[in-house]
Amino acid sequence: xxxxxxxxxxxxxxxxxxxxxxxxxxxxxxxxxxxxxxxxxxxxxxxxxxxxxxxxxxxxxxxxxxxxxxxxxxxxxxxxxxxxxxxxxxxxxxxxxxxxxxxxxxxxxxxxxxxx
Amino acid sequence: xxxxxxxxxxxxxxxxxxxxxxxxxxxxxxxxxxxxxxxxxxxxxxxxxxxxxxxxxxxxxxxxxxxxxxxxxxxxxxxxxxxxxxxxxxxxxxxxxxxxxxxxxxxxxxxxxxxx
Amino acid sequence: xxxxxxxxxxxxxxxxxxxxxxxxxxxxxxxxxxxxxxxxxxxxxxxxxxxxxxxxxxxxxxxxxxxxxxxxxxxxxxxxxxxxxxxxxxxxxxxxxxxxxxxxxxxxxxxxxxxx
Amino acid sequence: xxxxxxxxxxxxxxxxxxxxxxxxxxxxxxxxxxxxxxxxxxxxxxxxxxxxxxxxxxxxxxxxxxxxxxxxxxxxxxxxxxxxxxxxxxxxxxxxxxxxxxxxxxxxxxxxxxxx
Numbered sequence: 001x002x003x004x005x006x007x008x009x010x011x012x013x014x015x016x017x018x019x020x021x022x023x024x025x026x027x028x029x030x031x032x033x034x035x036x037x038x039x040x041x042x043x044x045x046x047x048x049x050x051x052x053x054x055x056x057x058x059x060x061x062x063x064x065x066x067x068x069x070x071x072x073x074x075x076x077x078x079x080x081x082x083x084x085x086x087x088x089x090x091x092x093x094x095x096x097x098x099x100x101x102x103x104x105x106x107x108x109x110x111x112x113x114x115x116x
Numbered sequence: 117x118x119x120x121x122x123x124x125x126x127x128x129x130x131x132x133x134x135x136x137x138x139x140x141x142x143x144x145x146x147x148x149x150x151x152x153x154x155x156x157x158x159x160x161x162x163x164x165x166x167x168x169x170x171x172x173x174x175x176x177x178x179x180x181x182x183x184x185x186x187x188x189x190x191x192x193x194x195x196x197x198x199x200x201x202x203x204x205x206x207x208x209x210x211x212x213x214x215x216x217x218x219x220x221x222x223x224x225x226x227x228x229x230x231x232x
Numbered sequence: 233x234x235x236x237x238x239x240x241x242x243x244x245x246x247x248x249x250x251x252x253x254x255x256x257x258x259x260x261x262x263x264x265x266x267x268x269x270x271x272x273x274x275x276x277x278x279x280x281x282x283x284x285x286x287x288x289x290x291x292x293x294x295x296x297x298x299x300x301x302x303x304x305x306x307x308x309x310x311x312x313x314x315x316x317x318x319x320x321x322x323x324x325x326x327x328x329x330x331x332x333x334x335x336x337x338x339x340x341x342x343x344x345x346x347x348x
Numbered sequence: 349x350x351x352x353x354x355x356x357x358x359x360x361x362x363x364x365x366x367x368x369x370x371x372x373x374x375x376x377x378x379x380x381x382x383x384x385x386x387x388x389x390x391x392x393x394x395x396x397x398x399x400x401x402x403x404x405x406x407x408x409x410x411x412x413x414x415x416x417x418x419x420x421x422x423x424x425x426x427x428x429x430x431x432x433x434x435x436x437x438x439x440x441x442x443x444x445x446x447x448x449x450x451x452x453x454x455x456x457x458x459x460x461x462x463x464x
Contacts, residue, residue, distance in 0.1 A: 001117045001201040009208060017215060018222040022393045025178075026159040026167035030392040032185070033265055036152035037385015040272075043142040044378040045340035045370045048279065051142035054196070062141075063198050066189060067207035069148070070200055073185055080170070082179050084186055085117040091183035092125060099133060106134040108277035138277045146276040149381055153269015156388075160262040161254045161456035163396065224393035233349045233433040241440060249447060250454040257410075258391040258399035264417070268384035275374040283374035286428070294373075295430050298421060299439035301380070302432055305417055312402070314411050316418055317349040323415035324357060331365060338366040 003085070007078040010071060025079050032072035039065035119201070123194040126187060141195055148188035155181035235317070239310040242303060257311050264304035271297035351433070355426040358419060373427050380420035387413035 014020055042062050043051050054062060077084045130136055158178050159167050170178060193200045246252055274294050275283050286294060309316045362368055390410050391399050402410060425432045 001119050003117050006201070006204055009205075013208065013212070016217050017220045019220075019224060022224040024164045024167050025170070026162055026164055027392055029155050029159045029167075029178075030262060030388050033149075033152040033156045033269075034385045034389040034392060036149040036185070037265075037382045037388070039145050040149045040378050040385070041342075041382040043145045044375055044382060046142055048140045048142055051140050051145075052195075054141070059196065059198075062145075062196065063203045064207050064210070066193060066198060066200065067203040069152070069185065069189055070204050071207060073182060073189070074204075077182060079168075080175065080178065082175075082182060084182065085122070087179045087183040088122055088186050088190075089125075091180050091187060092129065094180070096129070101132050104133045104135075108135060108138040110273075143276055146272050146378060149385075150269045150273040150276060153266045153272070153381075156262050156269070157266040157458075160259055160266060226389075233351050235349050238433070238436055241437075245440065245444070248449050249452045251452075251456060254456040256396045256399050257402070258394055258396055261387050261391045261399075261410075265381075265384040265388045268381040268417070271377050272381045275377045278374055280372045280374055283372050283377075284427075286373070291428065291430075294377075294428065295435045296439050296442070298425060298430060298432065299435040301384070301417065301421055302436050303439060305414060305421070306436075309414060311400075312407065312410065314407075314414060316414065317354070319411045319415040320354055320418050320422075321357075323412050323419060324361065326412070328361070333364050336365045336367075340367060340370040 003074060003077075006071075007074050010075050011078065014075075023075065023079065025076060028072055028076040028079065032069060032076065035065060035068035035072060039069060119190060119193075122187075123190050126191050127194065130191075139191065139195065141192060144188055144192040144195065148185060148192065151181060151184035151188060155185060235306060235309075238303075239306050242307050243310065246307075255307065255311065257308060260304055260308040260311065264301060264308065267297060267300035267304060271301060351422060351425075354419075355422050358423050359426065362423075371423065371427065373424060376420055376424040376427065380417060380424065383413060383416035383420060387417060 014023055039062065042058065042065060046058075073084070076082075130139055155178065158174065158181060162174075189200070192198075246255055271294065274290065274297060278290075305316070308314075362371055387410065390406065390413060394406075421432070424430075
């Protein structure tokens, strides 16, 4: 994925609409969470099984909510100068320490509950 | 960003911990929204100005919450077979129709309020 | 539930800590959504069945996340002068129009999908 | 607020529409978080000042999103047997320990950052 190209497209989009004053990191985080809420709403009444076998209509709706989350995430990363790919690898490494295979295998407890 | 490489890494991570049974699309959407909530919490008491000038400590916390959102988004896309980059461009095109420059310039109303 | 008493308690709590400057409606809405995200996280890896039969430890955690949501909701209502009980009855009446029994029976589609 | 009366109304509402199978605690937590996301969306592009001086139209929208959050919270409490009022007072007491006046006065850091 060409993140820079997408971010430039989003910058143009915002510039053309004079939306920069609205796009503070705080507001972008809110917008991202709002979109995550809409993504959630697509799944809220589905069973686990239904969520694994979405209809075409459901998948399209889910896809665009995921895109909305991504777009705000890219925009926020751009505003904050965050390298998302590097952050992702760093976070995976941190998670590997918190959720060691020995402790986490077969359960999905939070790391602070793993020893209990 | 090499999405496939990151998704493979996440698949391995989940396989090693036997987490696949937990990673239904429904549950991944919940986890993503939970992380979006944590991202939100980093900004909730900051002023607009403070959110534009994060301290190093704040930026690090924000960066890892953004990474968490990204990781669940990538995992969900993998499970659903969604091409995130294509979805992003399609959504930008849809947004350009909903938020035409003429209507949206200088305001950030929702598209169904734009004519009011 | 004595809402006024709880709201007064929250006002005192905020006053004693000089938190009023932080408690704008915008920030309170963020805090509420952050707590909703924490509530979500308690359920994210549970099956439907497990969520209906929480352990004592899980129920305690869930209870306090619900309390957090309620406290921010009460605080926000206080700041905005919203009568929550009246708003609840008004919303139920609106929902009854949107989700008529004839259309909604046995399915949980959103109201704009009900005719499809 | 007569919580029992509201909960009975919600139970009837769900019974008439045969929605009980959808109303697992897990799904209700998702729905609550989705509504919190909609509440958030009402505030996302507003400045702190604007959020303190909502227009009538904005306040109405906010009021009904708050009502949606409350209704799912009441329904969840009913399903789980949680006494919301008691939980609220217990949580305030816990918060008073975590955020002592001496430490928290004039700042809104999270309790685990207060000593830093």
